[in-house]
Each structure stands twice: as C-alpha cells, then as structure tokens.
Amino acid sequence: MLLASVNLNKRLGASGARANFTTWLREHGVKIVLAQEPFKPADRTPPALGGFACAGGDGHLAIWVSEDLAPPVVSSPAPWVQRVELEWLAILQVHLDAYASASRAAQLAGLAAMATAEKGRPLLVCGDFNLAPRPADGLFGEATSTFTTEAERQALQQLTRAASLVDTTADEPPVFTFERIFNGKPSRFRCDLALLSDHLTATTTVTVDASVRNSPAAFTDHSALLIDLPLTLQAAEPDDVLFTLSELTGDGPAAAPAKRDYQPHKTAMSRQGPSPASRAVTEHLTGPLSVRSVLDHGCGRGADVAHYRSAGLDAEGFDPHDDFGWPRPERTGFDLVTSMFVLNVLPDPWQRIQALKDAASFARPGGHVVVVTRSPEEIAKAAADGGWSVHHDGFWSSQAKGTFQRGITPGEITALARQAGLQPAVGTPALPLPGVCHAVLTKPME
Known part of the structure; x- marks a missing residue:
C-alpha cells in the first residue's frame, strides 16, 4: 500500500x-x-x-x-x-x-x-x-x-x-x-x-x-x-448495497472474510508425537539453562506439552482457542516459555508483538523464551506452489479458512521481541533446526 x-x-x-x-x-x-x-x-x-x-x-x-x-x-x-x-x-x-x-x-x-x-x-x-x-x-x-x-x-x-x-x-x-x-x-x-x-x-x-x-x-x-508499506487495507463499504447475494445464499467465490476473520488455530497440526523443535529444546537447551518448568504458549492440541512432561519437566500449555482445551494458566514464573510456529500465523506485526508480550508475562525474570517460526524461503515456496494471495506482509494460506502465513527471520524475531521487553540471550546454544528460524530470548531481571 x-x-x-x-x-x-x-x-x-x-x-x-x-x-x-x-x-x-x-x-x-x-x-x-x-x-x-x-x-x-x-x-x-x-x-x-x-x-x-x-x-x-x-x-x-x-x-x-x-x-x-x-x-x-x-x-x-x-x-x-x-x-x-x-x-x-x-x-x-x-x-x-x-x-x-x-x-x-x-x-x-x-x-x-x-x-x-x-x-x-x-x-x-x-x-x-x-x-x-x-x-x-x-x-x-x-x-x-x-x-x-x-x-x-x-x-x-x-x-x-x-x-x-x-x-x-x-x-x-x-x-x-x-x-x-x-x-x-x-x-x-x-x-x-x-x-x-x-x-x-x-x-x-x-x-x-x-x-x-x-x-x-x-x-x-x-x-x-x-x-x-506492507498493509492490506479494508475496502470501502458500498453506500448503495444493503447486503450481497453471497450473504443471502451462503454461496459465492472464496474470499478473505470481509471483517478479517482470522482463524490461526486452523493451522495447528494434529501430531502423533512431539515436534522436532520441542525435541531440540529438551536435547540442547533445558539442560544448559537449568530449566525445570516450561510453558508451551500457543500449544495447539498439546503434543509438545506431553513431550516436556515425559522429559521430567514441570510443563503446562496454553492456547487461546478454547476447543483445544488448554486454558490460560493461573501461575507464572516459568523458567522457559516456548512459542512454536505461532508468530508466523499471526497476520500483522502488532499481533506478533502482543503475542510475545503475553508469552513473556509467563516467564520469570531472568528466564527464557524460545521462538520458532517458519522460514521466509519455506513460505515463499509454499505461496508460489499454492497460488497464495498477498495479505499485509505475508499471504492468505487459505482465504476460505481465514489462515495466514509469513516467514520470519531470526533478526525479525529479535526486533519484535525487543518491543515486547525481551532481549537476545547471550551464550546460549543455537538449536539444530534446519529449514526453520528461531531465537532464544531472555526476560531481563526486574
């Protein structure tokens, strides 16, 4: 725009x-x-x-x-x-x-x-x-x-x-x-x-x-x-139309919902086991960081929460989509908060910053937040192969479902995280996660 x-x-x-x-x-x-x-x-x-x-x-x-x-x-x-x-x-x-x-x-x-x-x-x-x-x-x-x-x-x-x-x-x-x-x-x-x-x-x-x-x-x-700017603006409402034919019949071409009815929960995968990202966390990060408690923020159906618990960690999950059954925890002060493939399904930078702020609110001072996202290269290929339409700084992966995707680099994760009060963690090991992007962040001491 x-x-x-x-x-x-x-x-x-x-x-x-x-x-x-x-x-x-x-x-x-x-x-x-x-x-x-x-x-x-x-x-x-x-x-x-x-x-x-x-x-x-x-x-x-x-x-x-x-x-x-x-x-x-x-x-x-x-x-x-x-x-x-x-x-x-x-x-x-x-x-x-x-x-x-x-x-x-x-x-x-x-x-x-x-x-x-x-x-x-x-x-x-x-x-x-x-x-x-x-x-x-x-x-x-x-x-x-x-x-x-x-x-x-x-x-x-x-x-x-x-x-x-x-x-x-x-x-x-x-x-x-x-x-x-x-x-x-x-x-x-x-x-x-x-x-x-x-x-x-x-x-x-x-x-x-x-x-x-x-x-x-x-x-x-x-x-x-x-x-x-990477902005897709709302179209003006016609001043001479009270309703459209598709609103009467429920038919019509698939299009982005008129009121931007985003449904990021529809991107959640049904996993039979833990994600590679969660396995990398337990194999390479929780030991060096002396992590005992973990919150999976945006956990979807909870497969990674089960993995963290099986690794002997005090783990909880949270997902804002009620049907997944992971309500907002009453406790805070977790050693580690993970955000796995959440930012890349949120349709604008402000929602990403707000999600990071919320994730950070559950970490203890001095604790860590791990963010994993899909890469720009992966999303660019998927968009080209799937004929996705541009929306804001990314793409509608499905206009009918209201799902969005954007590849996010580690540098962008860090820049967004600074707006949420987080800082890049110093001296922590990088995770072996080929094909995706990630950043390990820390919550400053109060």
Whole structure:
C-alpha cells in the first residue's frame, strides 16, 4: 500500500496545483495522502481531490484516502500532530514549528511521550520536522547551517531511541527535501522525514521524489516521501448495497472474510508425537539453562506439552482457542516459555508483538523464551506452489479458512521481541533446526 507524505505549501487551493497533484497521485498509485500545510487555514474546507476522500484534518495537517478504501480512525492530539490508525499501524503525522527552536524541541519531547504511549505498536512518524537531523542535513551555502540546535537533535535522538525508530532516508550524502535561495545563498535541508519501527524496515520502501517541486508539473516546494508499506487495507463499504447475494445464499467465490476473520488455530497440526523443535529444546537447551518448568504458549492440541512432561519437566500449555482445551494458566514464573510456529500465523506485526508480550508475562525474570517460526524461503515456496494471495506482509494460506502465513527471520524475531521487553540471550546454544528460524530470548531481571 503506497502512502505519500508531503508539505503542500498551502497550494491545494489553486486549481493548477491541485490538478498536477491529482495527476501525480494517480500516476504513482498512491492510496493514502498525508499532507502538511495543504491549504490556507482560513479556507476552512479541505479541497476535493479526484478519487480521494478527506478523512480528517485542517490547513495544518490533513489526510486523504482513496475512495475505494474504508476511512481510517483519525485524531489530533495537538495542532502540530495528527494520529492515524491504518489497520495494525499507528501513524503520527507532524508539522513542527517552523520558527522557534525551543518549540521544536518541546514538540519532539511530546512525540517521544506519544510514541512510548503506543506500547510497542508498529509506528510511522512522518512529515515536515523543520530541522536537520544531522549537521550535514542542513547547509547554508557550503557551510553547516546553524538553524537546527543541538538540543533539537538530542530530542530527535531520544524519540528514535524511545520507540526503536529508524530514520529511513538518512543517506550519505544527504538527499535534501527543501531548497531555496536565502540572502543570496542556497539553503538546503533534509527536513521531511519518515521514522519507522525498526522491525518494519525490511518490508517497507521509502523513496524521496523531488519531481513534485522541480519539474514542469511541480505543485509544491518540498520533496514528497513515497512510503510503500506492507498493509492490506479494508475496502470501502458500498453506500448503495444493503447486503450481497453471497450473504443471502451462503454461496459465492472464496474470499478473505470481509471483517478479517482470522482463524490461526486452523493451522495447528494434529501430531502423533512431539515436534522436532520441542525435541531440540529438551536435547540442547533445558539442560544448559537449568530449566525445570516450561510453558508451551500457543500449544495447539498439546503434543509438545506431553513431550516436556515425559522429559521430567514441570510443563503446562496454553492456547487461546478454547476447543483445544488448554486454558490460560493461573501461575507464572516459568523458567522457559516456548512459542512454536505461532508468530508466523499471526497476520500483522502488532499481533506478533502482543503475542510475545503475553508469552513473556509467563516467564520469570531472568528466564527464557524460545521462538520458532517458519522460514521466509519455506513460505515463499509454499505461496508460489499454492497460488497464495498477498495479505499485509505475508499471504492468505487459505482465504476460505481465514489462515495466514509469513516467514520470519531470526533478526525479525529479535526486533519484535525487543518491543515486547525481551532481549537476545547471550551464550546460549543455537538449536539444530534446519529449514526453520528461531531465537532464544531472555526476560531481563526486574
């Protein structure tokens, strides 16, 4: 799903700029528009964009969504920031103070607080920051500009650290997004930014497009950011249809459930014996880690729980699907919590982080969490062989059943785990699990 973030310099009120903008959106296939300074605040009413509906905002910050998509939830925590919920992703669109350094530093501190309040939810913070993140990102003539203060840069670094965000356009040399002549000298800044949760960088592409400000069809004085996100958005509800024929008859082509009725429990295997992953745990991990108690988090029908018990461990299982018969344990403080092939069936990063948080809640401080997932190579082959359709950052393995699959690398497991308060375990043996991915994590001491 392609999203555009751009400062429009209050030009949408002009029909020529609006026509050029609309053409650019159509040619690039943009579905979501995040606009800073889209029109003069005195105009009040957001101008119409062909093929898009305004989902909220004003002359400071506004969002337009393709008419074929359901509108997102939009709010305005402050005049300079707009919060947007796109499925599992939270977006903070910003336009920081263009004139006062102290005000920008305070706004960045406010953003850090907002990002922390998201509690690990995948996050995109984008817009016009009106600052140079690094000295090289702001030049006046050939010298470093003094417009951005060190206090602002420290506040920006605090924001990125607090929410594990990556500055996705921090190239060397810098790609400037705003240029003008000031007092006879060129003033160049990389001030339009896209800060993204670190675990999303492998599946998200961010491109700087300067044609919107320097081509014959220019419509603003800032470069645009084109952000290609691993998101599948809900379609808009038809406003002239009360129900569909398939809803009346129960027939019709297999399709993804209209309300995203995910059913990950339908991926659970009926095993006659323990999984290779659970055998690897007892053969290579429980001894070196002095494990006595184990919880299999997302245990399915419980074959691995039986294996852990047969190995002399105090083992319990939990699975949120009631029919499997493994209710939530009343106890916590397990030496080891295992999560076997759970993350790869959850349809978005936020659900994966929440699952890891829940798994971690059962481990004792200093205890361990082992996560095993299907590999990207295995899922890519299965998707090609089975004709699976793309959904978010993975695939519907069965649209009719509502089952999802995604291959997850050890690096991604670790990045997600950090959002859940877990850290990579140091000095623990790797498990001999060819063809799948895994990570051994630890819960910090309190």
